[in-house]
Amino acid sequence: MASLLRASALGLTLAVPALAQFVKAPTDLTTTKGYLDLPVRWKEVPEGTCELTPDVKSYSGYVDIEDSQHIFFWFFEARDQKPEDAELTVWINGGPGSSSMIGLFEELGPCRVDIDGNVVNNPYAWNNVSNMLFIDHPAQVGFSYSTPIPSYISSQSSVVQLPNATCPEYAADLDCATRSQPVQTDTANSTSAAAPSMWKTLQGFMGAFPQYSRTEFNFATESYGGHYGPIFNAYIESQNKLIKNGSLPGAKNINLRTVLIGNGWYDPLIQYQAYYNFTVYPGNTYDYYPYNKSVEAQIYNALYGPGNCYDQTVACNTGGLDEICSAADSFCANEIETPLDNEGRDEYDIRELTPDPFPYSFYTTYLNSEKLQQAIGAYVNFTSSNQAVGSAFGSTGDDDREDGTIEATRSLVEQGIYVVQFAGDADYNCNWLGGEVIAHNVEAPGFGSAGYTNITTSDKVVHGQVKQSANFAFARIYESGHEVPFYQPLVALEMFNRSIHGLDIASGEQKISRGCEYKTVGTPKSEYREGNATVQFKVLPANAIYNTTLNGPNPTNGTNSTDVVGKKREATKRGMFAKQSLKSKRTFKPTFGRKMK
Incomplete structure (x- = not known):
């Protein structure tokens, strides 16, 4: 079988590496035994690779949870406390x-990468207040990775294995690089199957670095994390x-204390309907309606017609057969979610047309540089x-299974875990209307x-609203796409x-615990409407700068990206945390894993 695989297409890759090259196996990793005797291979990352704060350490490496499953981690010490x-x-x-690495470099990690490939500080990094893994x-x-192989990408976007780490002439323009052998049996095929490997990874890391796991543990995720967050943490509690x-x-x-989930994909039966709710009726708060009456009718029929999406999803979640789901x-x-793509809108931010330069993706060039890969032991x-x-x-x-996510969330709340669900309200993909129903x-x-x-x-600006009772909260974040920490970095950091620290989301002044009497007071529904002032009707240039004061692109691109990124915001303003972009993020929809962020 191995010889057959070597000559055939092994699988597909979605994101082609920039500056691809064959990776030399690192020789400077230290091997330590974690809990359960799991091998952990790690190194201290050189200062300036990402974290720029002096004396704040960073470690990266692999937990070898199985012979063919090597899980990469990158850890950053807390900046503002011991x-x-x-x-x-x-x-x-x-x-x-x-x-x-999407979350690390696009959202909440200690650094970003500017248009020139320079590493710049993120003043809103979550490791300001916590150790981050x-x-x-x-x-x-x-x-x-499972097994590293030399390979190239075929014209059909398939990974093709090479006999050795030499790029032949016929593949010179086909991105020769070292990739993981894409064998499905060497990875997880469901949320429940992935939970044990996450738990093992944590056991390995905590055993190798016990000094960083002596207190409470928090779990933060987004998007398909609506599946991962509840199920993984229910598994942790059962263990x-x-x-x-x-x-x-x-x-x-593992002393689990808090679970945070941003723009999560929890329950397909609810959230496929929410696509219609967000774009047709009652609509989004940006007063933007992308479809004509004919398309609206087509989507409604595809959703509720006999044997269509609603019925098929019910059949999936009652029968459970893989082929049905x-x-x-x-x-x-294809019939409910994709129509927005056909309108040229970005699923992750309905305000933007595709190709959308936000959030910026040029850090991928940095991650595929030899210098970076040597620094982290890739x-x-x-x-x-x-x-x-x-x-x-x-x-x-x-993706079509609810898989017990809601019951698992309820169980976490009942056990006293602080659960916070939040959603950027410009995201269509995992939109806040569906998220609100899930929360209830x-x-x-x-x-x-x-x-x-x-x-x-702290900036005295209202970035959103929250509904909370004791240790469960749902927050709607204004003027934000799918990745809230990119679009609204200050409120994301302060919510986190x-x-x-066990404080209420609205003010940060009330202590929260299971069964406490704290409950927010206000309207039953979040009624604020942004209107279409920040909705774009022209495709933005690839070097556009996102301005978090204007909640949209800068009117001009004259500001130096490095200066803008490193600049602290004034206390009374939302300020600017922006960079320029060399290229946009993905502009096509794969046939799998649609909650990609």
């Missing part, structure tokens, strides 16, 4: 198949019970989203009678800081 006393927060992106999960995602009764000797109890997801995605080139993983999940129809379906005590109130932040 790291040994700070809490540990893990961040994972969604997909399924998306790298957490970014994990590429499951195997084959991002820098994680904790086994540890406490002595059934898992050698494992560490996979077919349902393909139908719903074994493979970087791709932002892995098709083998997405296809594996697609084969089981995981959790049925957290007192949540149904709570009201929306403004979120106050409040939640991990």
Whole structure:
């Protein structure tokens, strides 16, 4: 079989590496045993690779959870407190198949990369207030790998294995590089199947770096994290019970405190309907209606017609057969979700046309540089989203399954875990209208009678509203696409800081615990409407700058990107956290893993 594979197309890749080259296996990794005797290979990352704050350490490496599953991590110490006393927060992106380097470099990590490839400071980094651990999960995602192979990308976008690390003349223009062998059996094919590997990765890291895991643990995610967050943490809690009764000797109890999920994909039956709600009726708060009456009618029929999306998704979630769920997801995605793409709108920010330069993606060039890969001990080139993983999940129809996400969330709340769901209200892909219904379906005590109130932040600007009862909250963030920490970095950081310290989201002044009497007071619905002032009706240039004061592109591009990124915002303004972009993010829809961020 191996010889056949070597001569054939092995799989597909979504994001082709920039500056691709064959990666030399690192020789400077230290091997340590984590909990459960899991091998952890790691190194201290040189200062300035991403973290620019003096004396704030960074580590990267791999947890070898199986012989063919090597999970990449990148850890950053807390900046503003003693790291040994700070809490540990893990961040994972969604997909399924998306790298957490998206979150690190586009959203909430300690650095960004400017148009010239320079590393610049992110003043709104979440490691200001917590130790941060970014994990590429499951195997084959991002820098994680199963088996590294020399390869090129065929004209059909397939990964083709080469006999050795030499790029032949016929492949000179076909992105020769080292990639993970895209074998679906060497990665997870569902959320529930991925949960044990995430738990093992945490066991490995915490055992190798016990000084950073002595206090509470927080889990933050987005997008397909609406599946990952509830299910992974329910698994962590179930493992904790086994540890406490002595059934898992050698494992560490993970003291889970907080779960944060941004623009999550939780329940397809609700959220496919929310596509119609967001674009047709009652519509979005930007007063933008993308379809004519004919397309609106087509979408309605594709949703509710006999045997169509709604019926197929019900059949998936009652019968559970992989082929039924996979077919349902393909139908719903093509007929309900995709029409917005046909209008040239960005699913992740309905205000923008495609190609959309925001958030910026040129950090991928940096991640595929030899200097960076040597600095972090990488074994493979970087791709932002892995098709083998997405296809594996697609084969089981995981995207179309609710899979117990709501019940798992309810259970976490009942156990006293602080759960915060938040959503940028310009995102169509995992939009806030569906997210709000999900939040109510959790049925957290007192949540149904709570009201929306403004979120106050240090800049004295209202960035959104929150509805909260005790240790469960749902926040709508204004003027934000799918990746809230990019579009609204200040409120994202302050929400995060409040939640991990057990404080209310609205003000950060009330202590929160399970069963406490805290409940927000206000209107039953969040009624603020932005209107279409920030909706773009022309395609933006690739070098556009996003201005977080204007909630849109700068009128001119005259500001130096490095100066803008590094500039602290004034206390009374939302300010500007922006860079220029060399190229836009993905502008096509894959047939898998649609919640890519």
